[in-house]
Amino acid sequence: MLEVRGLHKAFGDHVVLSGVDLTVTPGQVVALIGPSGSGKTTVLRSLNGLERPDAGVVRIGEVSVDFGARPSRALEDSLRHQSAMVFQHHNLFPHLTVLENVTEGPVRVQQRPRAEAEAEARSLLERVGLADKADAQPHRLSGGQQQRVGIVRALALRPKLLLFDEPTSALDPELVGEVLSVIKELAEQGWTMLIVTHELAFxxxxxxxxxxxxxxxxxxxxxxxxxxxxxxxxRTQQFVERLLRPF
Structure with missing residues (x-):
C-alpha cells in the first residue's frame, strides 16, 4: 500500500529526513515512534503533500512519485489524494457544523454529490457515537469529540492510507481513551494506517x-x-525505557 525509498527533506541547513525507507502493506498498522524533532511528523506531511520532499520515491497504491525528478503538480496532487491525515489539533473549521466539516472534502475536492456525501458522513458519525452532533458547531464539542470528528473527516475521503499525527497529544488524559478506542476499531476493520504516537502501550x-x-x-x-x-x-532501548518507565 505504501512504499517509501530514500526520502530526504531539509529546511535550509537543517536536515530533517535523511534517507528514510518504509513499507506498509495493505491492512497493516504501523506505529512511528521517536523523540521530538526526529522527523516523524515530516514523514507524514511528506506523504500527504503538506511538505515537498527534496528527494525520494513515494508510492501509495498505484500512484508513484519520484520527487528527485521534479514531478508535475498533477502527479503530486494524485499522490496526495491517496491518503488522509488526522492532526494533533483536529483543525476543524469553526464556522461550519460537524456535518459540513465532514462533507467539505468529498463535495468540494472530490466533486461527489452532496446528498451522497452527507449520507455517508452521517453513517460515519454514527459509527463513532456522534450521530446526534451532526448539526453542532465544533466549539460545543469536547476535545475527544472534536478529534473523533477529525477521524470521520479523514474516513469520508475514502483514502487508501490513514495518517495519524499524535492524535491524542492535545487531549486531556481522561479523553485519550475514547480516541484510541476508535483507532483500534479502525485497525480491526482492516484500515491501513501509519500512526505517529508517544502512546507506546497503545x-x-x-x-x-x-x-x-x-x-x-x-x-x-x-x-x-x-x-x-x-x-x-x-538508542531504541534508551527511548523505550524512558517512556515506559518514566520515573
Missing part, C-alpha cells in the same frame, strides 16, 4: 510493526514485541 497493542526514528533516520523496526519489548539498538 502501539504495542494495536500496531503490526513499530518503526523507531531518530535524527531523521530509521534506527530500528519490527514487531512491537521486539522493538518495544526487546530492542536491539541502544
Amino acid at each position: 502501539a504495542r497493542d494495536v500496531a503490526d510493526q513499530v518503526v523507531f526514528l531518530d535524527g531523521g533516520r530509521i534506527v530500528e523496526q519490527g514487531p512491537p514485541a521486539v522493538v518495544l519489548g526487546e530492542p536491539t539498538q541502544e
Whole structure:
C-alpha cells in the first residue's frame, strides 16, 4: 500500500529526513515512534503533500512519485489524494457544523454529490457515537469529540492510507481513551494506517510493526514485541525505557 525509498527533506541547513525507507502493506498498522524533532511528523506531511520532499520515491497504491525528478503538480496532487491525515489539533473549521466539516472534502475536492456525501458522513458519525452532533458547531464539542470528528473527516475521503499525527497529544488524559478506542476499531476493520504516537502501550497493542526514528533516520523496526519489548539498538532501548518507565 505504501512504499517509501530514500526520502530526504531539509529546511535550509537543517536536515530533517535523511534517507528514510518504509513499507506498509495493505491492512497493516504501523506505529512511528521517536523523540521530538526526529522527523516523524515530516514523514507524514511528506506523504500527504503538506511538505515537498527534496528527494525520494513515494508510492501509495498505484500512484508513484519520484520527487528527485521534479514531478508535475498533477502527479503530486494524485499522490496526495491517496491518503488522509488526522492532526494533533483536529483543525476543524469553526464556522461550519460537524456535518459540513465532514462533507467539505468529498463535495468540494472530490466533486461527489452532496446528498451522497452527507449520507455517508452521517453513517460515519454514527459509527463513532456522534450521530446526534451532526448539526453542532465544533466549539460545543469536547476535545475527544472534536478529534473523533477529525477521524470521520479523514474516513469520508475514502483514502487508501490513514495518517495519524499524535492524535491524542492535545487531549486531556481522561479523553485519550475514547480516541484510541476508535483507532483500534479502525485497525480491526482492516484500515491501513501509519500512526505517529508517544502512546507506546497503545502501539504495542494495536500496531503490526513499530518503526523507531531518530535524527531523521530509521534506527530500528519490527514487531512491537521486539522493538518495544526487546530492542536491539541502544538508542531504541534508551527511548523505550524512558517512556515506559518514566520515573
